[in-house]
Amino acid sequence: MPRLEHVGIAVDEVEPVLECFDDLLDLRPYKSESVPAQQVRTHFLDAASAKLELLESLDDGSAVHQFLDRRGEGLHHLAFEVDDLNATMQRLREADFALLSDLPQPGADDKRICFVHPKETHGVLVEFCDTTEAEWSPHQVSLHEGAVATYERGRRERPSLLLLHGAGGSTRHGLAPLMRQLESSFHLVGIDLPGHGASSLPPADTLTMDHFVTGVEAVLDSYKLSSASLFGFSLGSAVALQVADAHPDRINRLALFAPNAEWTPSLASTLNAQLNLDALAETAPERAADLRARHEHPDTLFSMLRSFVETLPPQNDAMAAVLKSVAAPTLVAGVDEDPLFSVEATRDVYSALDNARLCILPGTRHSLAEGPVSLLSSLLADHFL
Numbered sequence: 001m002p003r004l005e006h007v008g009i010a011v012d013e014v015e016p017v018l019e020c021f022d023d024l025l026d027l028r029p030y031k032s033e034s035v036p037a038q039q040v041r042t043h044f045l046d047a048a049s050a051k052l053e054l055l056e057s058l059d060d061g062s063a064v065h066q067f068l069d070r071r072g073e074g075l076h077h078l079a080f081e082v083d084d085l086n087a088t089m090q091r092l093r094e095a096d097f098a099l100l101s102d103l104p105q106p107g108a109d110d111k112r113i114c115f116v117h118p119k120e121t122h123g124v125l126v127e128f129c130d131t132t133e134a135e136w137s138p139h140q141v142s143l144h145e146g147a148v149a150t151y152e153r154g155r156r157e158r159p160s161l162l163l164l165h166g167a168g169g170s171t172r173h174g175l176a177p178l179m180r181q182l183e184s185s186f187h188l189v190g191i192d193l194p195g196h197g198a199s200s201l202p203p204a205d206t207l208t209m210d211h212f213v214t215g216v217e218a219v220l221d222s223y224k225l226s227s228a229s230l231f232g233f234s235l236g237s238a239v240a241l242q243v244a245d246a247h248p249d250r251i252n253r254l255a256l257f258a259p260n261a262e263w264t265p266s267l268a269s270t271l272n273a274q275l276n277l278d279a280l281a282e283t284a285p286e287r288a289a290d291l292r293a294r295h296e297h298p299d300t301l302f303s304m305l306r307s308f309v310e311t312l313p314p315q316n317d318a319m320a321a322v323l324k325s326v327a328a329p330t331l332v333a334g335v336d337e338d339p340l341f342s343v344e345a346t347r348d349v350y351s352a353l354d355n356a357r358l359c360i361l362p363g364t365r366h367s368l369a370e371g372p373v374s375l376l377s378s379l380l381a382d383h384f385l
């Protein structure tokens, strides 16, 4: 769901306006920044539920200068943050809105932006934006051998929530939309599982569940978290269960999205076909290129993942024992038309746990970033807070 991110206000000269808002709201700007592409200088005030963006024109030919000439100072635009600006622009084009640019443009405050003309929106200039990934730089947590990459968001005094992506995913490409929605309520740590994203490959080029669990344990220790909650998507949900089983005193609550605990050889080979980048490059080259771009060592990673998936069917009994022993309150969620794991698989995980709630959401993709992110974030806030 789009979220009001900021209110743009055009100003002739910023100093008197800053003084006025200081007196009015007891707020001072936390950031001033020029945006050459828009020929403006921006000044941001954090008004909690949304920001105020004061806009000064840097050039007589700028859109803001023309606005000030015609209308004088005042409300200039409303900006809504979305999870994926490209997808939103596509939706708007399909709904016959004329966008002011074909591609997202660089905006202030690490955002990509696009505008809809005010003539199409009853006189209100509307901006859509999303956060660029540049600010998502990883922090490396050392392991005995190698390191796992983490991405920390939100204030540390808030409840800590560790987030784990699925096989072949990464924090920046899978978890980021969800983390953006949750970061005002939690202290979040997104973890690139060993071998994935910006994390290093495990020793001996083999992936095991132990590698994943060790990676999460190292993050708990490195951030000095005596307790935390865990969210996991798909493979990440299996890792989250294992960590909760190994550390019942340290894991408060769990949320599992699109989990599966019963692997058949046929399910393993279906997943392995999707993890074959060379074959995927033939049928879906963009998807293969996108998957490759997420990881520092894509070919080795995907080959290791295929070997790892082969080991899953023999581990069904071990996973059943884990489900039986985990006592942390757990939210189990899935989408109703997941093409990889059935709704029954989600229900089975829920039924095997002692202390769980079940939620089936609308959706047709086995994907976190392209899933029902807003619904999921509301459920998680309800479950974890």
Ligand code: CMX
Pocket (backbone or CB within 6 Å): 008, 035, 038, 040, 053, 055, 063, 064, 066, 067, 070, 071, 075, 076, 077, 079, 100, 107, 108, 113, 115, 117, 118, 119, 123, 124, 125, 127
């Ligand atoms: N809100 C409401 N109406 C506006 C408007 C605004 N911000 N800006 C212009 N208009 C109205 C004008 O008053 C005019 O109305 P009338 O025809 O009734 O007089 C009409 O839109 C056309 O105005 P124009 O000056 O002839 O301008 P254009 O159609 O060439 O362009 C617009 C208007 C909105 C497309 C242009 O101002 C624009 O591209 N704005 C976006 C760029 C911008 O604002 N950048 C700063 C943002 C920085 C950031 O957030 O990062």
